[in-house]
Amino acid sequence: MWQPDELGPGFEYSTLPLMDDDEGAVVTTLVRHVPANDPLALHATPSAPRFAFLAIHGWNEYFFHAELARVISSAGGAFYAIDLRKYGRSQREHQSAGYITSISDYDEDIHAALDVIYENHGWDIPLVFYGHSTGGLTAALWADRHPGALSGLVLNAPWLEFQGATIVRQLGTPIIDSLARISPEVILPLPDTGFYNRILTAWRDEHEPEPEEGDTDPFTTTGWSFNPKWRRTPSTPVRAGWLLAILHGHAQVAKGLDISCPTIVLTSNATLFSDKWSPDMRSADTVLDVEQIWRRVPSLGRVTTLIRLEGAIHDVTLSRAAVRTQAFGEIRRWLRTYVKIDRPGH
Template sequence: MQSGMKVGADWRPDVLGDEFEQRTLPLPDGAEATLVRYLPSLSSDDGEAGGSSASDTAEPAARKVAVLYVHGFVDYFFHRHVARALADAGYAFYAVDLRGYGRSMAAHTAAGRDANIVKDIAVHAQDLDVAAATVRAAGHERLVVLGHSMGGLVATLWAAGRRGRADALVLNSPWFDLNESWLLRGPVTRVIDVVGRVAPRLAVGALGGYYARALHTGSGGEWDFDLTWKPYDGFPVRAGWFLSVRAAHRRVRRGVDVGVPALVLASTRSGPHRKRHDELVTTDSVLDVEQIRRGAQHIGEDVLFVPVEGGAHDLALSPRPAREEYLNTVVAWLGARVPA
């Protein structure tokens, strides 16, 4: 952990119920992130503590490998079933709500900042630094970072720039490029690059709400999440933040080396992201899966790309059997590359 960074207050109850707890992670410049842990996943059940013989008073040993989940844009951690699946496979499970997101949003907006928006997404490397250090301090010997969408982009660049802090990456539909026409990816992006420097808070777009509506129980979907933290229509995309995202995309396109084994997964097909359609949760209707496939070729030497038939943008929120295929693939790959 970097000098001057302190672990936050004690663990306290989390919104996901009795099996989860959260703690605040103070960050530089007065920012905050939030770490969540899944209590049943934390300790081994063999009675050993620190390698010594078991005794009635011995503390149970921390599981050797921990997984740290990193969410996407207009998102936060609410995936109880992912925590349980990884815990059942022998992994300790944690998740971080980055500064400005979910559990960390109130402190961010109270300081006059825009929800989900930072000046430069590179600042989230600090969030992962503190989260990873806190997880390691709990006694886990190895760390896997599981990033979804924007979280996959952040995790990729963090691993490449902070070699040795993670032991493996799992990337669920990572955001490696802009899912738009060549005009928006090229000339319009260059215009926004200029605008972002002089008017960083200018709203230049927003996510479409079709996908989120298809997921949420209130509009016929399968998943219950907080619409304050993950609203249907998202939050405004600001020019300065967008400028930094496109710079991150260019870094991936030029090539980075995460230095650890990486598993990249995505749906087999993309669907329209600007209109309602019948395959919103059985295709990636946010990103372009071919961009993800190409991007996976530029992040290191030990990378496996796996397509998931019938997968949604967030593969963990796909309907059955796609989500079971996703989780089973992750667990099997971890078992081979980073055994619990």
């Protein structure tokens, strides 16, 4: 069932079959971290996990963030990540990349992953979800629909509202709805500047200085390593049916959710949108408007924590080393404070 993963020693994946859809066979893929087999596992990583942790990626993404896995494992978590249907390890040739028509379609993926997690760790293990960007929207809506299922929810720059403003979503939804009814798989002409990809790959223009000698941070030196077939540049095309599903999700968030578990939201402290490249983009969210995220945080659930990180990018856990250290520290403190990670009798 488990096979060696492309991330190297200490990482394994399992392909989980799902029900066919209109495009044919569908699978989801569960990746796990096995610290005992990982030569780069962090010092003093516990051998027996105290909670399970499931990470959900964003749009045009898949799981490749090994450092996140090692940090969570060192905090006592059994780390798992899912490549949702039609993304990354789960995409098949006959499929439209990333395409779904309802966010609730992912319930089948998530429940298949949870069956494996609970089989491996028991039904009483505390469960924490993590979602980035679109994955944050998916995780938040799932948590709202499944009260009591989670012990904690970590949202990394979750996409909780449409770009521009609520009024833009409200005006645009009927148009997208009409288009999706006629031709749900039509590709929308949404531009991709490629600037976020430049940030992740440590690209620099001729006026930017080279990394300092001895710098080993991937953010400033080599860039993050990922499979370009699974994280595309330009981004995977956006289809009308998919965007309508996202807009409906945003509308649910706008009405207010009732997430029963403690929730932490981490974002950059600044947004920078521009049609011209700037090195300042390396210290801001260039994908989502963080102020829109902040406005939605109080209405997510009963106990919410907002962390605004100076110098962070869209994926705060892929920012420069000092920001990552701060982000991981906030997550670990929050886990100790709010999540019941000590199992009864253990």
